[in-house]
Amino acid sequence: MEILLVYLLLINAAAFLLMLADKRKARRGAWRIPEKTLLGAAALGGSLGAIAGMYLFRHKTKHPRFYIGLPLILAAQLVAAATVLFLIK
Secondary structure (H helix, E strand, C coil), X not given: CHHHHHHHHHHHHHHHHHHHHHHHHHHHCCCXXXXXXXXXXXXXXXXXXXXXXXXXXXXXXXXXXXXXXXXXXXXHHHHHHHHHHHHHC
16 A cells, blocks of 8 residues: 555656656747646556646646546546445445
8 A cells, every 4th residue: 555655656756757857848849748648647646646737837727638648547546446445345
């Protein structure tokens, strides 16, 4: 259980920092981080970090793939976690 918490902390930090990095690249007109990478980090457990980064940095907030997709990913992760916890008990 402790390993899972460390993993979730790290993947959420990574997703948050990816949003920050992509926002900075967007402002500079530099080569961007692919959307599939941003969404992939969220899908791997970093949805809270990605959502926090999206709103804190005002990045991708007008893209339905993000303002709808990220909360859906988070909801699916919460349902999966609740299901696993229910099955364990």
